[in-house]
Amino acid sequence: MEPDIDKIEAYLSGALAGAERQAFEAEIAGDPALAEEVDAVRLAREAVEFSISSNLRAQFQEWQEAEATGTKTEEARVVTMAPRRNLRRVLAIAASVLLILAVGSFWYANEQFASDQLAMDYYENMPLDLHIRGNAEELPEAVAKIRDNNFAEADAYLRSVPADDPLYYNARYYLAHSLHRQGEYDASNDILNEVNEASNPNLREDASWLKVLNYLELEQTGNDEFQTLLEEMIADDGHTHHNDAVNLNDKLNSFWYNIAN
Amino acid sequence: MKVYTDQELVAAIKKGGSGRQEAIRFIYNKGDLRRKVVHFVRNNQGNDADGNDMFHEGIIVLDRNIREDKFRAESSIEGYLYSICRFLWQNQRRKKARVDLKEDATQMDQIETSTPELQLLSDEKKNLLHRALEQLGERCKRILELWQLSYSMEEIATEMDFSSAQMARKNKYRCQQSLLKFFKDQPQWKQWLS
Numbered sequence: 006m007e008p009d010i011d012k013i014e015a016y017l018s019g020a021l022a023g024a025e026r027q028a029f030e031a032e033i034a035g036d037p038a039l040a041e042e043v044d045a046v047r048l049a050r051e052a053v054e055f056s057i058s059s060n061l062r063a064q065f066q067e068w069q070e071a072e073a074t075g076t077k078t079e080e081a082r083v084v085t086m087a088p089r090r091n092l093r094r095v096l097a098i099a100a101s102v103l104l105i106l107a108v109g110s111f112w113y114a115n116e117q118f119a120s121d122q123l124a125m126d127y128y129e130n131m132p133l134d135l136h137i138r139g140n141a142e143e144l145p146e147a148v149a150k151i152r153d154n155n156f157a158e159a160d161a162y163l164r165s166v167p168a169d170d171p172l173y174y175n176a177r178y179y180l181a182h183s184l185h186r187q188g189e190y191d192a193s194n195d196i197l198n199e200v201n202e203a204s205n206p207n208l209r210e211d212a213s214w215l216k217v218l219n220y221l222e223l224e225q226t227g228n229d230e231f232q233t234l235l236e237e238m239i240a241d242d243g244h245t246h247h248n249d250a251v252n253l254n255d256k257l258n259s260f261w262y263n264i265a266n
Numbered sequence: 267m268k269v270y271t272d273q274e275l276v277a278a279i280k281k282g283g284s285g286r287q288e289a290i291r292f293i294y295n296k297g298d299l300r301r302k303v304v305h306f307v308r309n310n311q312g313n314d315a316d317g318n319d320m321f322h323e324g325i326i327v328l329d330r331n332i333r334e335d336k337f338r339a340e341s342s343i344e345g346y347l348y349s350i351c352r353f354l355w356q357n358q359r360r361k362k363a364r365v366d367l368k369e370d371a372t373q374m375d376q377i378e379t380s381t382p383e384l385q386l387l388s389d390e391k392k393n394l395l396h397r398a399l400e401q402l403g404e405r406c407k408r409i410l411e412l413w414q415l416s417y418s419m420e421e422i423a424t425e426m427d428f429s430s431a432q433m434a435r436k437n438k439y440r441c442q443q444s445l446l447k448f449f450k451d452q453p454q455w456k457q458w459l460s
Contacts (some may be wrong), residue, residue: 053445
């Protein structure tokens with residue numbers, strides 16, 4: 006029998022749901038010819054997606070070139086200056102130098118010490134795999150999905166782990182990471198409140214540090230909980246993030262941080 | 267230009283057609299977000315061109331994730347796109363670091379079984395997809411693109427000058443079969459499945 010391409014496409018695009026989807030999956034499992042057709046359609050869809058991406062890239066290139074042309078027109082304007090006396094010229098140059106220095110300092114501070122930039126820098130040095138434990142395969146898969154920005158599927162699994170599961174707190178911790186990566190810092194902190202109940206001290210310490218980074222992203226360094234967490238980490242030289250906390254605290258008290266924030 | 271809410275952007279991209287194009291243009295024109303991405307890339311060993319590239323690649327991923335229902339509507343599109351761009355850049359840096367490592371002969375032993383081989387495979391796959399699309403021809407390629415972008419058969423008929431939706435359906439089927447045949451004719455074609 007000729008395979009039903011429309012049904013295969015509906016299955017691959019996610020349009021086939023619930024019982025119908027399960028029934029079709031059972032059909033695929035029992036029919037190698039159908040399974041082969043599903044694989045071929047999957048590859049064909051990937052090829053078409055490749056083409057759609059290429060079209061978008063070409064479109065962006067076109068828009069970018071149009072923008073650049075516009076900029077050049079602006080830049081091409083010639084400003085004619087009236088002759089000035091020497092003293093005024095010297096003062097103007099001095100003012101320009103001061104302005105350049107001020108702008109440069111502000112730029113440097115903003116690039117290196119802006120609150121969200123600090124959070125990003127610290128977050129990138131935070132390993133993600135440390136709390137994948139146990140025999141369950143789903144947790145590493147969910148973490149891989151977070152890495153692939155497939156947050157919907159990762160979150161769906163992580164939220165489904167029941168509270169009596171031994172990996173419940175690990176799942177909540179990774180859910181907090183997923184929300185952090187999605188820019189949902191408040192929601193991430195709400196989840197991290199639960200992880201404080203975990204028996205694993207390393208998990209609790211990583212959760213606290215992630216909370217600190219959420220506050221940093223939110224630019225809420227004056228928040229009481231942020232201050233308390235940071236002070237605790239600084240006071241405890243056995244804390245996993247003791248050195249990070251000391252380093253962050255130095256930056257928060259620096260001249261550059263005050264300029265940038 | 268029309269100002270979109272996140273829900274409107276998602277709806278427009280899912281619906282396809284010119285609405286999708288306008289929605290993508292709206293996202294593309296989010297100057298603050300683009301500057302934020304460029305800023306991030308520049309601060310992480312990249313330059314402005316890298317930053318712009320990441321912004322573009324991020325929109326491509328966003329577009330696809332919305333169409334494939336992988337975007338969770340509870341997070342904002344801006345936050346989601348920004349996080350995609352950040353992690354795309356990190357992945358690229360990691361990949362580059364591994365290639366640099368490969369070029370360093372003293373480190374060769376440590377990596378010969380890992381990523382470079384996968385990288386080669388990925389390039390080969392791109393080449394295969396490119397050949398598949400080439401043999402398909404422009405018209406067929408366009409029909410399949412429109413179909414994957416959720417155009418109805420009536421809209422495809424209008425866009426491609428077919429006399430009816432029925433004719434559009436027949437052509438879509440023919441083009442799809444041609445693409446499937448191309449892949450099935452490749453030796454060990456299943457190795458290319460993701």
